[in-house]
Amino acid sequence: MGLLEVPKPVSTCTDVANQLVNQVLLVKLADSLFELTPVMRQRFQAETQVEAQVEEQEVQVEAHVSLTSTERKILFALVEDEKSARELTKAAGYKSRTGNFKRSLEKLLSEKLIQMTNPENPKASNQKYVISEHGFRLLKAWEEPSD
Structure with missing residues (x-):
């Protein structure tokens, strides 16, 4: 006690x-x-x-973290609003969830650049993804010219 x-x-x-x-x-x-x-x-x-x-x-x-074009597309797609895996698949230019797409999503999650809206139930049918504060800062750093 x-x-x-x-x-x-x-x-x-x-x-x-x-x-x-x-x-x-x-x-x-x-x-x-x-x-x-x-x-x-x-x-x-x-x-x-x-x-x-x-x-x-x-x-x-x-900002110097190397992200693939798929990972960048996913990040930029989440700037506007939360999205499902299906919506992110299309935003990344895929017709279905390929291994490359799944690896990209996992990397962004593990780097804490994006988050799940329902992390307790990762396979939930209503699962969506949002960009994290860390992800926003990274995108902002890419947009700002470096000295």
């Missing part, structure tokens, strides 16, 4: 916040209302910007 963590009373939280005011990390606005000092706010914003830049560089590296 796990331990139950009892929340701290408001007075204890206020005491901690007041100590952070003494350390010039917070500014007290009211009895129980505090905010970061301008210096701390700038520091966190700078860290956030660095994280965003690192993420953008990761996306650019991911």
Whole structure:
């Protein structure tokens, strides 16, 4: 049986916040209302910007992931809306689900570029696929000119 963590009373939280005011990390606005000092706010914003830049560089590296033309067609088809495997087969230029199409779909799923709408039941008759946030970022990186 796990331990139950009892929340701290408001007075204890206020005491901690007041100590952070003494350390010039917070500014007290009211009895129980505090905010970061301008210096701390700038520091966190700078860290956030660095994280965003690192993420953008990761996306650019991911953009160099080699995808087949079938995989690219599937990704672009999902930009507009979710689609069934049958709809994706046609969008990729096939009349039936070939081995190549199935491998492409599996690769996009394993790379987390697309997702199933019903992952608990992969063979469901109403199964559809959607592009993931990761897939959107990859497409966006392809569209933007690199420096």
